[in-house]
Amino acid sequence: MFPAFSQTKAKTAYFCEPCGNECDRIAFNKPGKCPHCGMALSLQSVATHEKNMNLKRLKVLFYLQNGVEVLDFAGPMEVFSYAGFDVAVVSKTKDPIVAQGVLKIIPQYSIDDAPPADILAFFGGAAGNATNDPAVIKWVQNAPKPEYYFSVCTGAFILGKAGMLDNLTVTTFHESIEELRKAFPKAKVLSNVRFVDNGKIITTAGISAGIDGALHLVEKVRGRDVAVQIAKYMEYDKWVPAQGLVVDKQIGTAK
Template identity: 55%
Template sequence: MKRSIFLFASFLISYFAMAQTSLSTQTKYICPPCGAACDQEVHDAPGVCSHCNMVLIKKSDSKTIAFYLQDGVEVLDFAGPMEVFAYAGYRVFIVSATQEPIKSQGILKIIPDYSVENAPEADILAFFGGNSSAASQNPKVIDWIQKQKNVQYHFSVCTGAFVMAEAGILDGKTATTFHNALDGLETNYQKVDVRKNVRFVDNGNVITTAGISAGIDGALHLVAKLQGLNAAKRTAYYMEYDNWKLGDGLILSDDNPYSNRKDQSFYKDFEGTYEYVNDTKLNLVFDPKLGNLAVAKDGGLQPVLHENGDLFSDSGNEPVFFKRDGNGKIIGYSLSENGPLFKKL
């Protein structure tokens, strides 16, 4: 009898231990950073934040990114991607060879957060052009890069590719760089398959981009990989980056964020004219450039992005709940799950 009780107790302990492990490994969701207290809350299911009303993202999508910057770094090389990553909710910090101030293009003074001696680990390491040899030819920098064992992604803009190549990260990979440096990358690093006339190259967990402004495209692509295409579209809209072309790069990885896009027929039911606040109207149309719904307003298009089912989100990540009648026909939308209905006209 005692033995039976002992075995049953052991079973219960094992069961609850497994249950706790299962719960701890479930996907968790957080509010995109909005500066409010809800930034610290963790949710067990997707949906909408009850405090700020923003659509929740996976906690695993929130990343830390180390920007390695050297003296003479090109401003737009890092400033463009920094804008992308900051708006997408990532924590970016600056690392350099030392913590002494450096200058970008001899103009912008930058005080690094860390040196290679004391920098914390990051999910993503990023490298940029503009005097990149100061990094690629510095043994301490290369040693620091090679010792980072928990990095999930490596990212470079312009001649930042030379830094990754020197560290061996591009060995056996396909890469690109600034147009004037393509031959140099190919000559000096013969284990790298160098490609010309591409905006970026995605090897999976290693992404290189062409020069300067191409870093914005590569950063948006990485956001699309990590958080989904909607997050990248929302970021591009916020930045007024109208030149972005979805997937305009060489994508060699299986996780292509553009492969499962809904076609125009999916959005047909949602298109039309709807009531809006203060007795005004809004017109929802399909935007063929970005492949989503949009509000036609003031001669421009404001994105309305599909999340799941009949839940969409606007450019500010606020939810839009479309409603159907008993026959499945769209009859309007609400701006909160049980809010007042704005009718489809």
């Protein structure tokens, strides 16, 4: 166990990378690994660290339907967890769902008791189990408005069905581009882009592109340094920041 000195008067100290647990707030007086979460300790300005800790901890709700793709949600779940966001899983009910026919998951919340979220996220893989369920779409429409909506892959169809993609530039899984265009003709659907950020609504391309979209959202709210640090920690070596489209309110106008 390393000696911690939370009441330090030193200007710099060693802190673990944000893991979302209480140890994020512990100051250590030498490098090594955090004895609580196991993450590496890095030298930081105490003032900057305290400022970061006072940032609001964002609540992210992952809506997972039965049949959801594993990597669609697991990439963003990893990224948002390392950003220190408070991540939870919601589904139509609290009954177990099976992701990709393999992974049996127990949701924390149902649509009847899900708390308000800062980020509401949707994923592909049997997205029809959400889009064809009026109770789910009604929940998406009526849930307390989050700061950001985020979709990976064919999760975009869920946002579309809830009427949220009209007049926006968006993207989806490469094999579902035409289908999304037909389903939501008021949206401008782009292919060959990792993510499209409309300010409040971020849609990403398929499966592993969710990692890039999540890193972009972290960069947007916590800064590029934090996003780069997370990508490095995850050994997502080939990540290129900002490799997506950020649009102004006017359709298709890149910033």
